[in-house]
Amino acid sequence: MFNDESGQLMLISAFLLAITVVTITLMLNNIIYATNMAYVGFMDQSWYDNLCLKQATAAEANYAYTNDREKYQEHMDDYVKALNNITSIKGRYVEYKNEAVTDHTSPLPVTETKSLFSIYGKGSSISFEIYTGKNNVPVAPTPGPAPGPGPEPSYKITLAPLVSSVVSDNTDKVLLTATVRYVNGSPVPAGTLVYISPDANRTGGNIIDTVSGTSSSAYATDSSGVVSVYYLDSNNTPGSAYIYARVGSNVSNTARIDCTPPPSIVCKHNPTVNFSGSSIINTNGNHYEIKVKLSVDPLTNVTINRLNITSSSIEIDKPDPYFTQTTSEINIAVKKASSTEFTIELELADIKGYCTTDNVPYSSNATMVIQGTESSLNSVSITYI
Amino acid sequence: MVKRYEGQIQTVEAITAALILISVLAIVVEATSVTPLTSSFTNQHVKLELQNIGADILTSMDETAYAGAPTTNPNVPSYLKKSVTDWINCTGGYEWYAWSNNSSKYVPLINSADIPLDTPLSNTLSFLISNQSNTGAAYNVEVRYSNIQGQIMNTKMIWNGDPSENSVTVSRVIVLHDQDLAAPDSCVIPDISPNTTLHNVIEIRLTMWVM
Numbered sequence: 001m002f003n004d005e006s007g008q009l010m011l012i013s014a015f016l017l018a019i020t021v022v023t024i025t026l027m028l029n030n031i032i033y034a035t036n037m038a039y040v041g042f043m044d045q046s047w048y049d050n051l052c053l054k055q056a057t058a059a060e061a062n063y064a065y066t067n068d069r070e071k072y073q074e075h076m077d078d079y080v081k082a083l084n085n086i087t088s089i090k091g092r093y094v095e096y097k098n099e100a101v102t103d104h105t106s107p108l109p110v111t112e113t114k115s116l117f118s119i120y121g122k123g124s125s126i127s128f129e130i131y132t133g134k135n136n137v138p139v140a141p142t143p144g145p146a147p148g149p150g151p152e153p154s155y156k157i158t159l160a161p162l163v164s165s166v167v168s169d170n171t172d173k174v175l176l177t178a179t180v181r182y183v184n185g186s187p188v189p190a191g192t193l194v195y196i197s198p199d200a201n202r203t204g205g206n207i208i209d210t211v212s213g214t215s216s217s218a219y220a221t222d223s224s225g226v227v228s229v230y231y232l233d234s235n236n237t238p239g240s241a242y243i244y245a246r247v248g249s250n251v252s253n254t255a256r257i258d259c260t261p262p263p264s265i266v267c268k269h270n271p272t273v274n275f276s277g278s279s280i281i282n283t284n285g286n287h288y289e290i291k292v293k294l295s296v297d298p299l300t301n302v303t304i305n306r307l308n309i310t311s312s313s314i315e316i317d318k319p320d321p322y323f324t325q326t327t328s329e330i331n332i333a334v335k336k337a338s339s340t341e342f343t344i345e346l347e348l349a350d351i352k353g354y355c356t357t358d359n360v361p362y363s364s365n366a367t368m369v370i371q372g373t374e375s376s377l378n379s380v381s382i383t384y385i
Numbered sequence: 386m387v388k389r390y391e392g393q394i395q396t397v398e399a400i401t402a403a404l405i406l407i408s409v410l411a412i413v414v415e416a417t418s419v420t421p422l423t424s425s426f427t428n429q430h431v432k433l434e435l436q437n438i439g440a441d442i443l444t445s446m447d448e449t450a451y452a453g454a455p456t457t458n459p460n461v462p463s464y465l466k467k468s469v470t471d472w473i474n475c476t477g478g479y480e481w482y483a484w485s486n487n488s489s490k491y492v493p494l495i496n497s498a499d500i501p502l503d504t505p506l507s508n509t510l511s512f513l514i515s516n517q518s519n520t521g522a523a524y525n526v527e528v529r530y531s532n533i534q535g536q537i538m539n540t541k542m543i544w545n546g547d548p549s550e551n552s553v554t555v556s557r558v559i560v561l562h563d564q565d566l567a568a569p570d571s572c573v574i575p576d577i578s579p580n581t582t583l584h585n586v587i588e589i590r591l592t593m594w595v596m
Contacts (some may be wrong), residue, residue, distance in 0.1 A: 007398040016488065018409040025413040043433060045555065048440055056558045056586075064583075071581045078578035086532035088556065116562065153486075199461050211514035239563065242461060256564065368495040 050119050053087070053094060054128045061113045062132040066254060072113075073098060074130040083278035093120045154183040157194070157252035159245045161231070166241075168204065170234035175210070176255060178245040180225045186227045190249060193218040196229055199242045202259070204235030207243070252284045290332040290344070291379060292370060332370075344370040348382075400534055403529065432553050435522060435593045442509060443591060447557055448452070451505075462565060465557060465589065468506035470565045475500065479571030481541045485512060494544065507543060510591075523548070523596050527530035529588040533577045540573055550570075552594035563587050 047185040057079075064075040079097045087094055095118045118127040178187045178196060195218045198205040204223060208215050210228045219227045239259050245252040263357040309316050315335040332344065368382045446465040462470065472478060482491035482502040491502035491511075510524055526543040561584040563569045567578055569584055577585050 007395055010398055010402055015404045018405050021409050022412060041427075043436060048444075049556070052444075052558055055447075056560060060560050062583075063560070066565075067562075068582045075578065075581040076551060076585050078581060078583050081535075082577050082583075083558065084531060084532055085535050085537060086588050088536060217452060238567070246579075314421070334592070355564075 046121065049090070049092070050126060053083070053092075053119060054117060054130070057083075057094075057096065057115075057117050057128075058132060061115060061130060064157075065132060076115075087119075089092060091122050091170075094118065095120070102243045104160075123360075155188065155247045155250040156181045156183055156185075156229050157245050157247055157250055159196070159252040159255045161255045161257055164256065165258040165260060166233050167229060167239070168233035168235045168237070168259040170206075170232050173208075173232045174257055175228060176207075176231055176243060177226060177228045178219075178221075178252060180221055180227070180247055187223075188247075190221060190223040190225075192221040192225065194221060194227045195246045196227075196243065197246075198231070199244075202235060202239050202241045203232055205241045205243075206234070207230045208232065231257055232259070235259060236261050237358040244277065288290065290334060290370065290377065290381075292368075308347040310347075311342060311343060311344040314344065316344070318340045341373050342371070346370065400405070406481075426429055428551055431595055432551060435595070436553045436555055438526075439512070439591045441551065442506075442513065443555060443557040443589065446506060446509065447559070447590050459493075464505040466559050466561075466565070468504035469559055469587065469589065470544075471504045472502065473561075473572045473574065474567040475502075477568065477571060478540060481544045482507070483543070483545055491543065502543070510543070521596055525592045526596075527590045527592070528574070529590055531573050531577065531586050532575050548592050549594045549596075552592050553591055554592045556588050556590045559587050559589055561587060 059075065064072050065077070068075045076096055076098060080094060083094055097116045097118075099114045099116060113130070113132045115130045116127055117130050118125060156310055157178060157180050159176060159178045159270065162177070164174075166174045168171050175316050176196065178194050180192055180194060182188060196207050197217075198207065206215055208230050209219060210230055221227045223320055231241065233318060234243060237259075238261060241257045241259055243255045243257065311334070334342070334344070348366040348368060368380065370380050371378045400506060443465060446468070447463045449464050450461045451464055451467045472480075476493075476496075476499050480496060480499050480502075483494055484490075485492045488501075491507055493499040493501070506526065507575040510520060510526070522544070523545050525541070525545055525548060527539055527541050529539050531537050561574065562582050563576065563584050564582065566572055574585050574587060577583070
């Protein structure tokens, strides 16, 4: 009996030990798992989206004020409407209240717009005060005309292009006129330096002086506070150049110039071979060598693939069957004949070329008649068939 | 005889106790395998990483003005906006593109005559996410916008296939203006403000998943 009870005790002890170990293990595992569980809040994008919306709205207010000032309110109303269309399916509603579209000095040096932008979500909302102003424009450390000590004066600068487009061939140019006034409307002194430059988003743009034709970092105003420059573009691709003028930290409106590449040269799809000169060389022996100089359309690279030369009055000895633009000369060797006058007929067949601008092939045929004597060529005529 | 029986019983009991202990150890080892490296947790971790990568890509591209122009000039587009306008100005926004490993470029899916997609966003995605860094991730880029009636539309820009159930999507709002588009009246995104220079507000949606 004693031995049987001992076995039962061992079994019970084993069961108790097993239950204890399992319990402790499950508790530890639960602690490890819970403390390392991915927090759902990490995946929450609402703050990221809110900041994105605020930033886009501030940029749009700045854009509307700069480019659409007369229709600022309509512009922003349409913007918010379109924004709400998108955000509503995420459970957000945005509201934009324009509080001021004016110039005043608080809280920024020059505030252009002040607005309240609110985002309403599921049971929560957040509002942002949005200011846009000139202090957003980067200021380079360049001096403006400083009339005496004290803070830098404020200028009002307008930049007006004569036309809104330019051919980007580095030849066509647009006249830009920058007018500089003090904020109170009084004229600035002559010689005030105005920095006019295009944005770096378009390479190939160049500002030059209207008088000297040279490029400079700054241009001096005349006695009326006006400076004129030309904008040239050599980018050769479609696009827009955005140009602004600056005096000190005061920046003008942005002038937009649409740049269009120069029209492609229209290829003449008919090869033109023209007679441009000739000579006749009385070589030693019984041969003459007739050189017929031809010119071709400079846009083409013409190859005459078949050249048949016949003559009833002179014996052709060595025709030159090949002609290209680079070797624009046909050499014809003939034997001396008793007759001093001769006529040579050339059939220029299958004249082929490729337009160098668009690589379009073309072909045509022509005949050429050469008349002359042993000492000179009297005439050369070319007739296209 | 009695002593022999006791010995056999004790042996059976010892074997039983050993089996119980071994079973408990097996259960303990199996139970503790639920760690942050198990599949369910790793999935969350990877999704979070993908989401951060996507948000960083969209944010940084939207914060950087194209070709180093001043970021505060409202007329200079960001790299993200330039990517959208290039896509629209090239095909009107009607073309979908997919990455081709054979040609290492984005090939058109609708009209094979269209030129391959070559925008800052597409190049960044192909470089950072899948094609050159071998992260094993895939991505789609879609554009969501509304028409003048307020209906929400969705169109594809880059489509590398249907995303898996564990995909994550990040987005960024972009504002298009008439001057950004070569043909504002004929592109896939309509002009919702005909009287102003505003064209439309779009949402760039980047969906990523691990293949």
